[in-house]
Amino acid sequence: MSGTALAKETGTQERQQLRAFVADDETRAVVEQVVGDLVIPAAAIHRGTIRDAIKLLGRQRSPRVLLVDISASELPLSDINELAEVCEPGVSVVAIGDRNDVGLFRELINHGISDYLVKPLTPSLLQRSLLAVVEGGGAHSRQTGRLGRTIAVMGCRGGVGATTVATSLAWAIATRRCRRVVLFDLDLQFGSVALGMDLDPAHGLRDALENPGRIDGLYLERTLVRHSETLWVLSAEETLDDPVRADRDAVGLLLHELQSKFHFVVVDLPRQLGPAVQQVLQSANNLLLVSDLSLAGMRDTMRLNQLMQATNASCIVTVIASRVGEYRTGEIPRAEFERGIGRPIDLVLPFDPKHVPPLVNAGRPVASGSGPTASALCRLADQLCGAKPSAGKGGLLARLLSRRS
Ligand SMILES: Nc1ncnc2c1ncn2[C@@H]1O[C@H](COP(=O)(O)OP(=O)(O)OP(=O)(O)O)[C@@H](O)[C@H]1O
Ligand SMILES: [Mg+2]
Structure with a gap:
């Protein structure tokens, strides 16, 4: 040569x-x-x-x-x-x-x-x-052999704040930790990542997920939407009259392509456990389960956690209780919720109507603002990047996250 x-x-x-x-x-x-x-x-x-x-x-x-x-x-x-x-x-x-x-x-x-x-x-x-x-x-x-880390985020119930967590996490890792991050919205019809980042959804994602042969480096260059120097977004806004039939192999291929180009691939998952979601769950390094403190949330957090033990035991599962305090008397007490899911909650995000909705509605990641939710999400991003927690904070979460695959 x-x-x-x-x-x-x-x-x-x-x-x-x-x-x-x-x-x-x-x-x-x-x-x-x-x-x-x-x-x-x-x-x-x-x-x-x-x-x-x-x-x-x-x-x-x-x-x-x-x-x-x-x-x-x-x-x-x-x-x-x-x-x-x-x-x-x-x-x-x-x-x-x-x-x-x-x-x-x-x-x-x-x-x-x-x-x-x-x-x-x-x-x-x-x-x-x-x-x-x-x-x-x-x-x-040989190359360094490392592929980027896949962090999947799933809401155990609708509207609990999963996309808020995913966008903030991706933003914080990319901006505060200077890592190259792609945020991938796997809900091609109802996903709200692009909205939450004030970006236009890309064209071509559906085509690639239905036809694995289309996926290569060039395809990605055309489909990824740039948010900043270090953060890229992959999303769609498909019509509602024609269901998307994502191919499991295509999702695997796409993930691999993304992992070979980015330090972190953050995937915002829809809750339907179709082949595409199963593929992501099987290969994810981390899964963040976001739930409110409701009875249904408790049941589904437990079931999703069990599913992960069976399908991808090396994946590190982090349970996030979100919008905590919203319903005060209607919420299941933390200790009872933890008994119900059979494991501890790793992170609590308070209901924060003063800071969160204005940022979300303005298309800005919550972590880029101020308030308790923003700082909790920035700490989570730091810990996912391997930073040591400050004394007395997030001990359990840090231990969980440090059990790296
Ligand atoms: N901690 C919070 N405090 C107050 N409001 C919040 C909080 N987290 C999220 N929200 C608000 O809740 C709404 C839903 O958030 P988000 O879209 O992140 O939830 P989701 O779980 O992704 O929903 P979906 O099931 O539709 O995907 C948003 O309007 C957001 O502003
Ligand atoms: Mg969402």
Whole structure:
């Protein structure tokens, strides 16, 4: 493969094709030479180590190919894991180090590294490695192996605030944590995600979900609607006279495509347990069950929780009691509700008529405003991103969320 082919293969409009973090001038000179020889136009070469890469990529888009110097790293495997956490899915990482150690090489490959090069680096060695990474084949074709996390949100009853939770969560993860997020509204007829984000619904989602052959990277580029630099929305507003027949495989394919491009896929689920919803439930990493403190809500929270134990036991289920306080005397007391569902409630969102409806009606995510619901939703987003809870707050939720698959 020629250098131009490498550039083409690795390039998109937004992503850097190659970023290198190298700790010494000698290695830097070699990287510069190879970047020039291979004609990689969008490349950035930094003086630094894997720690600098982790810091920068926690806030910026990941390149297609990442070169990192691990020679100064005392715990290279844990640094590589940390790097994989911040990187977008689908990044190929080539590590450069000074230990000529087959054991380390194997471990790095097992942790998703494409190649490990030992210093002193030569231009031909680096060029061969980069071309192999892009062309694929054997260990070189590996990417960090991580796919984005799928967070499914389901209301156990109608109107309890599930979409409010989904939009806020997606917004907070994208904006406060700078992760790339897609918010996917799987209710193609009645979904209100686009309304709640003040966006026009896209065209083409129905077609893709009924015809899996349509789904590829290009399709997504046309169908995703951009909300901000880091947040994208996939939704529809289909006519009501013709039911949508979403194909289970199409939903699986679409989810996979989204997971390979975003750190987080937040799916707002309709309550009918058709094939599309079942597909999402089976592959979700987290399920947020949103309910009010009603008798019917208690019954359905219990049933959905049981369904998840049977269909996707590794999914972390978080129970959210929403609009709490709205009906005061009519509500089931928390302890009784928890006994009924056979597990604790993880998060309580108060009934907050002063802050929530005005924001929802203005097409703004609730988490972007103020008030108790906004701060609770921001804390939830932080915890889903793996942030440590502040002392005394959300202990149980944090423990649940830290049981990561
Ligand atoms: N904590 C809250 N306090 C006050 N109002 C709320 C709260 N959460 C949601 N709402 C209001 O409840 C209404 C329904 O919210 P939302 O659309 O998020 O519910 P849903 O569970 O997604 O409903 P659906 O079953 O139609 O999908 C909205 O008008 C919203 O403003
Ligand atoms: Mg909804």
